[in-house]
Amino acid sequence: MSTPKINRWTGFIKTISALEPEVGLTPRTAIWKKNKATLWYYPSENKKYKVPLFLIYSLINQPFILDLGPKYSLIEAFTSSGYEVYLLDFGIPGYEDKDLTVDDYILRYIKKGVQRALLHSNASEITLMGFCMGGTFAAIYATIADEPIKNLIISVAPIDFSVMPIFSEGVKMLQNGEINLNPILDAWGIIPPAYVKRGMRLATVPISYSPYLSLLSHADDEERNLKWSRFNYWTNSHIPLSAAALKQMAVDFEKENKLINGNLVIGDQPAKLENITANLMAVGASHDRLIPIEQILPIVDHVSSIDKSFHILEGGHGSLAKEGKAPGYLDKWLSDRSN
Template sequence: MPYVNVASWTEELLQFQQKLERGWANLARHARPSYAETPRELIFEQDGMRLWRFRGSEAPAGRPPLLIVYALVNTVWMTDLQVDRSLVRNLLAAGEDVYLIEWGFPVAIDRWLQLEDYIELRLGRCVDEVSERHGGVPIHLLGICQGGVFALCYAALRPQRIARLVTMVTPVDFHTPDNMLGMWARHVDVDRLVAGGGNIPSALINSVYLNLKPLRLHQQKYVDLVDLLDNPDRLENFMRMERWIFESPDLAGEAFRQFIRKFYQHNGLVAGGLEIGGKPVELVRITAPVFNIFAAQDHLVPPSAAQALRGRTGGSYQEWMFQGGHIGIYVSARAQREVAPKISAWLASDAL
């Protein structure tokens, strides 16, 4: 029979119990950590959508304003998660005049909103508001993930309104063989899904995302949580991310249906034939210089899906692959050092 050191085992058990007790106290203190704390001013509001302008400690460098267009999925505050993990703060520090669209939380009647409402009307209205505040100049646009798709469509429909376009972890070819999310979406009966519920519950979309990496995102991270329980700072960071993941808006039903059909199923940006509000969307009509940023370990938008933008626009094109993942490109230590400076340097460059 193997020897068991009862005293040592008992001591370890006691230490673990004490760690759990400290952890529960920390959890209670950090149950709802804050985010989105960069000073900002409300510029425009309509039907739940808000347009914000951020304020940095230094005056902007005088370049055209930069409007961030985030995805409809999850909230926009991944861009301003905390003081030391904030794309917004880093862009301000680099001299950019930063605006952001907060799409809001759709209600029941919003199930009829279409992609045209988001791209032509809401995004278009925000572009106009920002431009008018700066003398009517064309502005810089930074589109992130699905927001990057919206930005590409808008820049193709209204090329004269955009001075430069940055796309970040943005899918262009939705049918690349390594696109797990694309494979799932191509087999969804989206008509039945929308007809059955109107707006698409955020819990359903989050479940799809989490099940793309079920072991890591469903199980392992909560096993790892035990090691964080008695570390208040790391635990607060964990809980902040959990809040962001699960405090997500539902998706307007008709816009969701159109996005799945036009992009994931018909692959309209690459295959052609894409229309928004009855108007053709062709990437070659984008005349603004484009800076395309994607992430090497992105499981939602693999590099092949994003790199498909190369050679398809009508203006100059540059790209950069960030060494990280779909979330790491916002919150990792590497991202804080690299992403905003890369964007700002390109916006200030002589790219034509």
């Protein structure tokens, strides 16, 4: 059913001058908290599957993109389909979190969170689903997990850092030791959200006016304007990033590509991709300027999983759920492996 039409210019001005839109509307309960992190539980009214979903999002932006609003929420789509969903929200770090490393996020937050979700759901297995850097973390955790991980889904998650589509010279100089950002990162301690946003924009779209052209082309449709407004709010909702985590990612991933080379160590355990035996689904997006498909695809060759597949989405980072349904390829794959 189409929504009532309004004046295009009124709609445009109303949308760009609106206050923060409501996001994260799917009913949820906090079942565990630690420092700023929260483990959210989204119950399903018509639970159909035994294996719950555990979602991990990135460190640089907020996870409400997974629950943007009715009809555009991946979480809502999952709960309506009969899955119990757990979301690990790392929260907004403060200066006191400046020493949090990748190891900390994996061992003290993800591992503990998965244990809590398993306890809470009384399930014997779990599905891990990670997005962007959260997908990389999900894969790393899966290499060292003692917990029963049945399925691993990584969405637009970088794995092979030998391919750098943007600032290739900068990466080469970082690898040769000609660039050392440690002094400035140590001085800051925690990277302010405005700098995180500028850094991400610089790496993807330093000049970005096309979202406004897109808004203008559909500004007479209130529902699409609301969706635009929610998505735009998310694209501007960056959070601070711990300098210790960024330094570790620069060395372990960008400089030494340890995950693919098999020499990454988390805590005191070797995090080798070949340790992964869970059913694997890796997802890339055809128009993703930040994480090209070449950075994701190599995981398929490195894991020991027998059941593994790769899917290419038409779109960018944000194309997750439409009309309140999970994307078809994911729905089918997951439902076949969740009982």
